Amino acid sequence: MNLLTPSFLWAFLALIPLGAVYFMKTKPRKRVTNALFLWQKILEEKSSHFAFKKMRNLWSLLLMLLVFALAAFSLTNPQWGEKQQTHDLLIIIDTSVSMRATQDGQSRFDIARDKVADWLKSVEGGSRVAIASIDKDLKYHCNLSSNTHELQAALKQLEPSQFPLSPQSLSELSMLEKSSDGTRGCRIILLSDLANPTDQMPDQIELVSIGEPTSDNIGITSVDMAPLPGQRAKLFFTLYSNAEEETELELELIEKSSGRIAKLITVNIPAKETLSEVIEIDDAQAGLWVLELRHDDSFTEDNRVVLGLSQPKAIGVSIAAANQYFYSRCINAFSAADNLLEILPEGKAEVHITESTALEKQGATLIFAPQEASPYWISATDEIEHVVVEKVVKNHPLTQHLKIDNLTFSGARNLTAPEGAIVILQDISGSPLLYEISDAGQKVVVANFQPSRDNFYLSPWFPIMVHNAARYLAGREADLPSVVRNGSTVRVPSQTADVIQHFHATDPENNIEVELPTMHSLQSIGGYSYDTPSQSWFTGAAVLSEAESGAQAGTTKHLTHGQPSSGWPIAWWVLLAAAAIALTEEALYHRRKVG
Amino acid sequence: MAAPKHKSLTDSKFISQLDALYLLAQRILKGNLQADRRTERKGSGIDFADYAEYQQGDDYRAIDWKVYARNEQLLVKLFEVEEDTTVYLMLDSSPSMESKLDAAKRLTASLGYIALNSLDRLVTYSIADKLENIMPPARGRAKTLTFLRTLEATASKGNDTRFTQCCKALQARHRKKGIVIVISDFLFANGFDDGLRILQGAGHDVYCLQIHDKADLECQWLGDADLICSETGTHQKVTITESEAAAYKKAMSDWNDSLKNYCRRKGIGLTSITTEDHFEVVIQGLLRKGGLVA
Structure with missing residues (x-):
């Protein structure tokens, strides 16, 4: 047996006072009186004039009949107004970080949860409700159920997250109507603080805006901090304001480990605008930093950003090629620009560049112009006469910033890549032109062409290719974002x-x-x-989300099927009335015992 | 203010208070006490009262022959009859008087003391479920101490107040008319009018001294109560609300009003007091009103 609404078990508590009243012995206080005959006269007059007492037994019968009638009536599950079409209901609560914003001491999420809890009270036997949350993705917390206890438990477990509402999750919403699972045909209600969601919101989703419209929030919507040569760094940030007027405020940049305020920045942000600034920071040590907005508003999560400043070490590159000069030239050029590459002796380098053949067990290697025999290619034979390049892997780090069509791949040979190799570019004949092999956890990239041909050393694509390959082989094709x-x-x-x-x-x-x-x-x-x-x-x-920082609860409620019923069902109140009447009758019975 | 309690009715202080009351009674009722008290009945006294026309059956010895000699008219001489008055004190000593008995006994003592000192004949009874003699008929100042002692020894008794039967018993025992003073709360379940009618019918001058306990006048309790009759022990369960308490107050007031109206209608003297009233003040009031004097 499954109790759909076990909360009604509390009604059994009513048996205690009922039984207590019934079994309670009347123990009136003894009072000696000199005029008992007067009291008897009073009681006689009352009993002869008081119609209720005269008809007490009849009243008792009528009350018990009324109790029975009300109990029976409650079973019919009465409703006010016209009969509503029974819908299964999918309630989705926005748990994105902006729902943490507080209004009158209560978070928007709490307001939404209270509203849903009120709706759940009125879930009737025939209808079902499912509960889901949405932030960076859509999650179901309770499948369609009419068990209010289960629904309330699922609701209770919900908490606002620290994630912004992602576009992917909104697109998941639009898939709901089309889905063939249990939610198809459901009435879907989203409780959110989104200000203008209608452009992204599917038509079938009914939106309930949560909270009061506010326009006091200013938040940090993007930040970056990049190192500069000489222990300096560049800070970029963007603020967004949904305030009604221009606001002057201060930002603090704090070194997290020491708590030192490195910079105090004063800005004037126009109303309903974004503001971007770039600041240079002296003595910027690698580590964690905090950018904090000094502004008291309802949504505090976007007022503080912890950001990282890394000081990447240069990637050591060793060169073992006949035309070492050209390699050294492009490595040094990058070293001067961003200190990203440096030439090191073979034993200390992370990445090695060689031509014709690979050195034995030298680690991450870029090999140009494969010739002879090697474990990294099979049968490098004659040159390919006219190379027609095909992209096998798109958007690979090795080919980023390269215009493949401008590359001639002169001197490329017909060869076969070993098993397990990832071919990135190949000739139309199938010979690989650019591929990578993983050898005992170390990567080897083979560039099948002669860089010395067609003055490729002097072309702008040569240093780009070397740079790409060096970063990729060092595992640093992208540095960690701030x-x-x-x-x-x-x-x-x-x-x-x-x-x-x-x-x-x-x-x-x-x-x-x-x-x-x-x-x-x-x-x-x-x-x-x-x-x-x-x-x-x-x-x-x-947070870094303009949508979250600018979230402003609206007053419009797009409930196309009307407000879901809330509060305890009428049947519950009817049953309560029946219990109250039964208790009254008990009390009257007790009173009859006294007189 | 509650009346001060005396240790005893024979206490010297109390007796001195009674003396003071007697002196006051003498001054107020000067010439009207015992020896000087004359009835309107004409009889065989020594003091001439009036003349009356001779009628058949009159004593020839009473004919004033001198008048006849002068006026040839037969007139008989009338003389006033000198007689003492009998004072009957009926003290309610039923259990309902428990709280009021002390005050009632003091009043009885005062009235009896004045009567004995005035050389009236005093008869004292207690009334409850039957009429019982507190002291046999007595006269003279010498009996005052005996009277007070006997009265002091009187306790509440019986399990009902049968006022009518008691009045009948008094009438049966004493044919001689006198002043009957009933000292009671008059809370008689069977009524007071039959008894008072019997007393009046017997030719007595009846006077009612009603003593209230304030606790009887109003209901002080609320809630469920098991009421027990102080006399019969009968139980009655009742839930007392403000409404019932008000009804009781009204019923008590109506009852006392009915006694007042009956007495007024029948020419019966009535004084209603509470246990808090001082007996001296009460007696002084009675004397000044002359209510006890027929």
Whole structure:
């Protein structure tokens, strides 16, 4: 047996007073009187004049009949007004970070949850309700059910997240109507603080705006902090204001480890506008930094951003090629520009560049102009006469910023890539032109052409190709961003990107060191530090969403099927009335025992 | 203010208070006490009262022959009859008087003391479920101490107040007319009018001294109560609300009003007091009103 509404079991408590009244012995106080005959006269007059007492037995019968009638009536599940069409209901609560905004001491999320709790009270036997939440994705917390206890329990477990509402999750909403699962044909109600969701909102979703319209929020919507040569850094930030008038405010940039205020920035932000600023910071040490907005508003989560400043080490490159000059030239050019590459002796370098053949067990290697025999290619024979390039893998880090059509691939040979190789570019004949092989956890990239032909050394694509390959082979095709939107996945720069490695990172919630894989999804707002064997990396997770910072609850309620019924069902009140009458009759019975 | 309690009715202080009351009575009722008290009945006394025409059957010795000699008219001499008055004190000593008995006994003592000192004949009874003698008929100042002692020893008794039967018993025992003073709360379940009618019918001058306990006048309790009759022990369960309490107050008031109206209609003297009234003040009031004097 399953109790759909076990809360009604509390009604059994009514048996206690009922029984107590019945079994209660009347123990009136004894009072000696000299005029008992007067009292008897009074009682006689009352009993002869009081119609209720005369008809007491009849009243008792009528009350008990009324109790029975009300109990029976409650079973019919009465409703006010016209009969409503029974809908299954999918209630989706926006749990994005902006729902944490408070109004009159209550968060928007609490307002939404209270409203849903009120609706759930009136769930009747015939209708079903499902509960879901939406932030960075759409999650179901209770499938369609008429069990209010289960629904209330699911609702109780909901909490506002630290994630912004993602466009992907909104697109998931539009799929609901088309889906063939249990939600098809459901009435779908979204409780959200979205200000203007109608352009993204599917028609079949009914929106209930939560909270009162407010226009006091100013938040940080984007931030970046990049190192400059000489312990300096550049800070970029964007603010968004939904205030009605121009506001002057201050931002503090604080070094998190020491608490030192590195910069105090005063800005004037126009009403309903964004404002971007770029600031240079002196003495910017690598580590976690905090950019904090000094502004008291209802939504505080977007007033503070923890961001990381990493000082990437240069990637050591060794060159073992006949035309070493050209390689050195392009490496040095990058070294001067961003200190990203540097030439090191063979034993100390992370990445090696060679021509014709690979050195034995030298690690991550870029090989140009494959010839002779090698474990990294099979039968490099004659040259391909007319190379026609085909992209096998699009948007590969090795080919980014390259115009493939401008590359001639002169001197490319007909060869076969070993098993397990990933071919990125190939000739129309099928010979690979650019491919990578994984050898005992180390990557080897083979560029099948002669860079010395057609003055390729002097073309702008040569240094780009070397730069791409060096970063890719060092696992640093992209540095760790300074800060990302919470819920994003970051890749910790590492040579072994495809292998799940463990890094020591600082969890901002618990401030403890945890082991994380290379690909790490940031689930909490705060700062993260990753200690790899070669160096430390720093990043942060924050709200960074103009939609969340600008969220402004509207007053419009787009409930096309009317307001869902709320509060306890009428049947419940009828039953309560019946219990009250039964208790009254008990009391009257007790009174009869007294006189 | 509650009346001060005396240790005893024979206490010297109390007796001195009674003396003071007697002196006051003498001054107020000067010439009207015992020896000087004359009835309107004409009889065989020594003091000439009036003349009357001779009628058949009159004593020839009463004919004033001198008048006949002068006027040839037969007139008989009338003389006033000197007689003492009998004072009957009926003290309600039923259980309902428990709280009022002390005050009632003081009043009875005062009235009896004045009567004995005035050389009237005093008869004292207690009334409850039957009429019982407190002291046999007595006269003279010498009996005052005996009277007070006997009265003091009187306690509440019986399990009902049968006022009518008691009045009948008094009438049966005493044919001689006198002043009957009933000292009671007059809360008689069977009524008071039959008894008072019997007393009046017997030719007595009846006077009612009603003593209230304030607790009887109003209902002080609310809630469920098991009422017990102080006399019969009968139980009655009742839930007392403000409404019932008000009804009781009204019923009590109506009852007392009915006694007042009956007495007024029948020419019966009535004084209503409470236990808090001082007996001296009460007696002084009675004397000044002359209510006890027929």
